Amino acid sequence: MLVMRSLTDTQARFFETVAETVTPEVASLDAARRARLLAIVDDALLDRQPSVRRQLGTFLSVIRLAPLVRYGRSFDRLDGARRTAVLRWFESCPVALLRKGFWGLKALVFMGYYGQPEHWAEIGYAPDFDGRPGVRRA
Amino acid sequence: MHEHSYDIVIIGSGAGGGAVAKELAPLAAAGRRIAVLEWGAKLADDAYTGREVEMARQLYFDSGGVLTKDRTLTMAYGRAYGGSTVVYTGTSLTIPEEVVRRWDVPGIEAEDLARRSAKYLAENNVHLLDEEELNDNNRLFRDGCAALGYRVQQFPINVKGCRSSSLCNLGCPNSAKQGTHRVQLPAAEAAGVEVITNCRVTRVGEGSCEAVVADPGFGLPTTWEAGEHRVRAKVVVVCGGAVNSSALLLRSGFGSALPNLGRYLTLHPALILVGEHPHPISNFHGHPKSFYCDHFWESERFLLETCMYFPFTTSKNLIGFGAEHSELMRAFPRLQMILVLAIDPALPANRVVLDRDGEPVVDYTMGPEVLDSLHRSMVASARIFFAAGAARVHAPAGATFFIDRRDADRVEELIPRSRVVPGKISVASAHLMGGCRMGRSAADSVTDGWGRVHGARGLYVADSALFPRASEINPYVTVMALADRAAEHIRTNAGELLAS
Numbered sequence: 001m002l003v004m005r006s007l008t009d010t011q012a013r014f015f016e017t018v019a020e021t022v023t024p025e026v027a028s029l030d031a032a033r034r035a036r037l038l039a040i041v042d043d044a045l046l047d048r049q050p051s052v053r054r055q056l057g058t059f060l061s062v063i064r065l066a067p068l069v070r071y072g073r074s075f076d077r078l079d080g081a082r083r084t085a086v087l088r089w090f091e092s093c094p095v096a097l098l099r100k101g102f103w104g105l106k107a108l109v110f111m112g113y114y115g116q117p118e119h120w121a122e123i124g125y126a127p128d129f130d131g132r133p134g135v136r137r138a
Numbered sequence: 139m140h141e142h143s144y145d146i147v148i149i150g151s152g153a154g155g156g157a158v159a160k161e162l163a164p165l166a167a168a169g170r171r172i173a174v175l176e177w178g179a180k181l182a183d184d185a186y187t188g189r190e191v192e193m194a195r196q197l198y199f200d201s202g203g204v205l206t207k208d209r210t211l212t213m214a215y216g217r218a219y220g221g222s223t224v225v226y227t228g229t230s231l232t233i234p235e236e237v238v239r240r241w242d243v244p245g246i247e248a249e250d251l252a253r254r255s256a257k258y259l260a261e262n263n264v265h266l267l268d269e270e271e272l273n274d275n276n277r278l279f280r281d282g283c284a285a286l287g288y289r290v291q292q293f294p295i296n297v298k299g300c301r302s303s304s305l306c307n308l309g310c311p312n313s314a315k316q317g318t319h320r321v322q323l324p325a326a327e328a329a330g331v332e333v334i335t336n337c338r339v340t341r342v343g344e345g346s347c348e349a350v351v352a353d354p355g356f357g358l359p360t361t362w363e364a365g366e367h368r369v370r371a372k373v374v375v376v377c378g379g380a381v382n383s384s385a386l387l388l389r390s391g392f393g394s395a396l397p398n399l400g401r402y403l404t405l406h407p408a409l410i411l412v413g414e415h416p417h418p419i420s421n422f423h424g425h426p427k428s429f430y431c432d433h434f435w436e437s438e439r440f441l442l443e444t445c446m447y448f449p450f451t452t453s454k455n456l457i458g459f460g461a462e463h464s465e466l467m468r469a470f471p472r473l474q475m476i477l478v479l480a481i482d483p484a485l486p487a488n489r490v491v492l493d494r495d496g497e498p499v500v501d502y503t504m505g506p507e508v509l510d511s512l513h514r515s516m517v518a519s520a521r522i523f524f525a526a527g528a529a530r531v532h533a534p535a536g537a538t539f540f541i542d543r544r545d546a547d548r549v550e551e552l553i554p555r556s557r558v559v560p561g562k563i564s565v566a567s568a569h570l571m572g573g574c575r576m577g578r579s580a581a582d583s584v585t586d587g588w589g590r591v592h593g594a595r596g597l598y599v600a601d602s603a604l605f606p607r608a609s610e611i612n613p614y615v616t617v618m619a620l621a622d623r624a625a626e627h628i629r630t631n632a633g634e635l636l637a638s
């Protein structure tokens with residue numbers, strides 16, 4: 001069975017690799033939460049135009065291969081510090097298309113991670129339909 | 139193809155469509171057939187779960203993240219029984235006189251809009267929250283502004299029985315927020331107006347429209363069968379919101395006679411800043427939006443508002459990623475948030491167009507004046523956070539991820555204009571306006587001051603698409619006031635318009 005319906009298995013696995021740099025907590029997720037992260041991203045991609053999925057696939061390849069120029073290795077074969085450096089470059093890249101592509105990719109990772117209510121406790125977010133007792137003074 | 143016949147069809151059930159439906163309800167009560175065709179679903183009261191991804195998917199177009207053509211801005215607008223009023227925050231302001239003057243539309247007077255707005259303020263139970271209902275996130279903003287001498291005001295809001303869940307933008311789980319789904323649509327239905335949900339109108343003409351009904355997989359069942367429908371109507375009122383009303387008319391071929399169709403879109407481009415306090419504050423309990431600062435409204439063309447967002451929305455609005463991003467997210471209970479809104483000029487080049495499949499694309503560029511406003515607003519917000527006691531501040535265009543309190547007097551230098559770069563900072567819009575602007579003739583606009591489409595009989599626009607320029611305040615009350623005008627015109631001329 002495919003990992004995601006919107007990306008190939010290779011793309012999905014590479015997405016996870018990038019996700020671990022974007023949100024370090026992803027690296028220690030158990031299999032169920034990892035699958036949930038991909039499922040949330042998958043649903044979001046399937047709701048959008050097919051062109052968005054194609055662009056994401058292409059952008060993932062660009063991230064994977066771009067470090068060959070500077071480090072002689074693909075992204076997945078770099079250590080953590082270099083992966084971060086590569087993504088920082090994309091984030092501030094003078095080429096608007098790459099900068100915006102990275103922003104979109106990052107947003108998908110955040111959606112997959114912070115969109116899971118199971119992760120709210122880690123950040124101290126505890127919404128309540130009746131929040132009145134929580135409106136207290138500083 | 140299923141066939142239907144009505145006297146009046148209203149397309150969309152948001153602030154505009156809901157107001158029109160209620161105002162035309164007396165005609166329904168008198169035997170006229172009126173239908174509201176709404177693309178979105180109607181959720182059962184217990185389906186509002188407050189879970190961000192799930193609610194965003196059910197209540198917004200593209201989960202609230204519709205991208206502009208150049209992908210530098212995301213737009214949030216609702217798709218539901220009640221439109222964006224299901225997810226809005228409910229701050230309820232009347233458009234200032236100066237803005238109406240700047241609009242310069244024949245027949246549109248500030249006094250007229252104020253009178254109509256007052257009607258909706260009363261209908262929607264608009265009032266100020268009591269001091270003890272305000273959480274720290276809001277009070278700190280007020281106190282920070284006051285300490286700096288910035289003009290700050292309390293937002294009137296439209297709630298009844300608010301339980302401070304702070305979940306307004308995910309749909310109120312307590313049925314407290316008085317959107318059109320709670321007030322105008324039920325009243326209209328009680329008088330005999332039919333509301334058909336899950337029904338997307340694909341084309342309109344003078345005297346008819348075409349629609350497709352499809353089950354989205356959530357929400358209450360609709361009354362029409364799935365499939366294609368043709369609806370004959372003597373009057374068609376388009377209320378799909380700025381993007382979709384423009385797109386619907388463009389797709390229906392009105393663009394050639396109306397060269398301004400889709401143009402002059404304004405968005406109030408917005409971004410979020412975060413101040414981290416040394417101790418927990420109350421932020422995600424309490425109504426999220428109680429104060430605004432319009433101190434820089436005329437001088438620097440921006441507004442500041444309190445806000446409180448959910449984990450995913452917050453995370454994507456912070457700049458950066460990795461360990462420092464996670465660190466800030468883990469400070470969630472200590473975060474104070476400010477939403478800044480730039481007041482953008484209305485430009486013909488900022489517009490809704492159609493892609494090859496006939497789907498809307500928003501071609502919008504943030505010009506230098508907007509980027510200047512965003513920059514100045516970040517500096518002002520950082521000052522407010524520090525004045526309110528924040529230990530450090532995260533500004534999207536900050537030279538460093540955090541600006542520490544000891545550098546509070548260097549915010550000007552630490553938030554350089556050069557870092558306000560589209561595509562790097564997260565800019566969003568929830569105030570979409572224009573595209574079918576009101577004016578004098580087809581040479582300068584799409585409709586007249588009553589929302590009548592120039593040169594088309596029985597075809598009206600009655601929503602945020604009518605705005606000729608930005609409202610410069612939160613827009614929903616003005617949308618309702620303009621829709622009220624369109625409804626009045628239809629009512630007054632019903633004899634002629636609805637004659638068979």
Ligand SMILES: Cc1cc2nc3c(=O)[nH]c(=O)nc-3n(C[C@H](O)[C@H](O)[C@H](O)COP(=O)(O)OP(=O)(O)OC[C@H]3O[C@@H](n4cnc5c(N)ncnc54)[C@H](O)[C@@H]3O)c2cc1C
Nearest residue numbers: 150152154177221222227228229339378601602612613614
């Ligand atoms: C998160 C958020 C917070 C906001 N907070 C505030 C606030 O506090 N105060 C304020 O003043 N304003 C606020 N706004 C803005 C306000 O909600 C809008 O300005 C207002 O609702 C616009 O009204 P409208 O009728 O033009 O469109 P909408 O209310 O968006 O309604 C349009 C409706 O038309 C339907 N539709 C579109 N196309 C079609 C079609 N082809 N066929 C059938 N149906 C269609 C849509 O599904 C939608 O339900 C907020 C908006 C958002 C998104």
Ligand code: SF4
Nearest residue numbers: 300301303304306310
């Ligand atoms: S804060 Fe009040 S109005 Fe907003 S969602 Fe909660 S109960 Fe509803």
